[in-house]
Amino acid sequence: MAAIEPEATGFEPESAVRKMSGFSLKPAERRALLTILCALLAVRILAMFWYPFVDSTEARYAEIARKMLETGDWITPQFDYGVPFWGKPPLHTWMSALGMKIFGVSHFGARFLFLIASLGLLAVCYVWVRKLRGHDLALVAIAVMASAGLFYGASAFVVTDMAMVLGTTMSMAGFYACLADKSSHRVWGYLFFAGLAVGLLAKGPVAVVLTGIPIFLWVVIGNRWRQLLRLPWITGTLLTGLIALPWYLLAEAKTPGFLNYFIIGEHYKRFLETGWQGDLYGSAHARAKGMIWVYGFIAFLPWVLFAPALATRGRQVLEIFRKDRTGWHSYLLAWTLSPLILFTPAANILPAYVLPGIPAAAILLVSVWAGIFGQPGRKTRAWVAVSMIGVAVVVFGLTTVAFFFPNTLNVRSERELVQKALETSPDIAINYWGDRSYSAEFYTQGRLRYIADSATLEALKSNDVRDALAVYSHDIPRLKDRLEAGFVDLGRFNRRHLFVEPPLQ
Known part of the structure; x- marks a missing residue:
């Protein structure tokens, strides 16, 4: 695979990019897509108010944030009063506590900034894809991304993963654009390093690993080592350190032993030791190794059901990858597979671990589909609409039942x-x-x-x-x-x- 050539991958004018992608929507189709996206957002906001906190994951993180707000200790999250929570960095706790400080101690307050983070993530992807593949393909890509089952559920959920995915997405988009954009590559380069800092504060070193795996594979396979010089390594690394390092130092100074537990326990033993007994805050989630691939399939519903149509055009798909001198599709593929590769040998995993690959999976699906089928036909438009509306209906139904008839769903909430x-x-x-x-x-x-x-x-x-x-x-x-x-x-x-x-x- 050839290395990136700046002349071939520089960001082009909108008209040129749209012509290159061979994909455009009619005004009525854009309006319909935006209408459905607004409906999805409305349902998600309603769920923020109605759906209760469920034991144990979301309720645990919401309660840790409430304790942070109550005690005024913004350095050390507390598992219980006076008991430090060393399991995760505090970005998600800060987000939830700040939301409750603004809107009051409530479902909406605790979840609000997670919704903002997911909207910010979609905005980053939209700007990135629009510059590379045009406005219309970007719009469809974020529609697919926003309505993917796991992403939609996590988009306003008090948990660490959405904050981390915001960071990994910033880094992945920033890295590629830094290599491709001659006019503002340093801005994109700093986005890459800022994303690393967000990931470190959201979930720790695993965010750096999830970013490093696809980038390393893509650089090695395409022999793109020289392009790495475009990144602002010195000032960018300083930026990452200035954002993320102070909290780690303060946390260790305030509660000695944090770094040992967090780095060794949470990032080594949790994933490689089946039934790890060192978890201070619950039980390890023992699963069969390789289960992450099943989770990946489920997480990308309903859009994974479009894959068989692409499988029947296998030669055309391979041809798209072969002719792609920019490395765009291979980059997205490596990004999609990154969490699956990392967690395949892991013994203790959760479905949310596949979330970092969903933005890339959505963009890749739409980009390859456009490359094979060109303009969206009537069947494609119908299936896209049905898929998005179906997700909204399911979530609205579950939210309504959970609010009015909680015992019907056996929701684990008090x-x-x-x-x-x-x-x-x-x-x-x-x-x-x-x-x-x-x-x-x-x-x-x-x-x-x-x-x-x-x-x-x-x-x-x-x-x-x-x-x-x-x-x-x-x-x-x-x-x-x-x-x-x-x-x-x-x-x-x-x-x-x-x-x-x-x-x-």
Whole structure:
């Protein structure tokens, strides 16, 4: 594969780029696509308000952010009051805590800046693809990206991954454009290094690895070593360090041992040791090695269903790659495969680990499809519309059911139980028997006590506070005598029953 030739890959005028891509939309088609994108955004915003925090992932991170806001400690995220959370850097916690500072402690506040991050990611991809392949192909690409199942779900979800993907996308777009754009290559180069800093603050060194894998493969295979000199290595590295390094140093100084646990435990043992027992904040997610490919297939629904049509044109697909002197398609392919390559030998993974490859997968699919089929025909337009609307309908349906009929979906959230307890009495003391519930902690704003022994349960009857007790259904038989003696069963709320004491005399 030939190295990039600046003359061939410099950003061209819009008309020239559109002619090169052979792809354009009619005004009515653009309006229809924008309308559907707005509908997707409206449904996602509605879900931000309606869908409850679910144990354990989103509720855990939301509660860590709420504790950050409550305690005012913006250096060390807290797993529990006074217990540092070393599992992840704090960018996602800062985002959620800042959102709640602006909009109040709520679903919307905690999720707001994650939606902004996902919109920023789409904007980066749109500008990048527009300069290289034209406005229309860029618009379709971000439509596919925004409506891919996992991306759409994570686009306003309190979790580390969307913040990291913003960083990896900034880096990948910045790197390629720095090599291709003669007029403003330093700006794109600094975007590359800024993206590394975002990734380091969002999830740590794994973000650098996810960026390095596709770039290394693409440079080696295409013998593009000389083009690397276009990057502002010295000032760019300083930029990355100035953004990311201060927090790492402050975190280690404030809670010694952080770097050892985070670098060795979270980035080596978690992925290579099956059933790793060193996790301080839960249990490792043991999966069969290679499961990441299954997750990748599911995550890119419904668009992965377009792949068979391309598979039937295998020779044409290969020809597109062979004739691509710019390395555009091979770059996107390496980027798409990066998380799959990295996590194939991993023993402990989650579906969200494929998310960094979805932006590239969406752009690659649309670019190859345009290269083979040219202008979008009636069937293609219909299937695109059906796919995007289908995603919106499914998410809207799940959100509506979760809001109005939470027990129907068996959503693992304590929102309804806490609301019922507080309706009984605003000053009621809420107690939980059994394991920890992050969503209950969030909805009670930390006013929650865990009970693990019969003596403490018995003592509730003698204190001068009205108590509520949440108990798993399977624990009720062995606590039956104590519960019947002092509590009234208000019914089952998802996984637990709510028992309350009668009003104090």
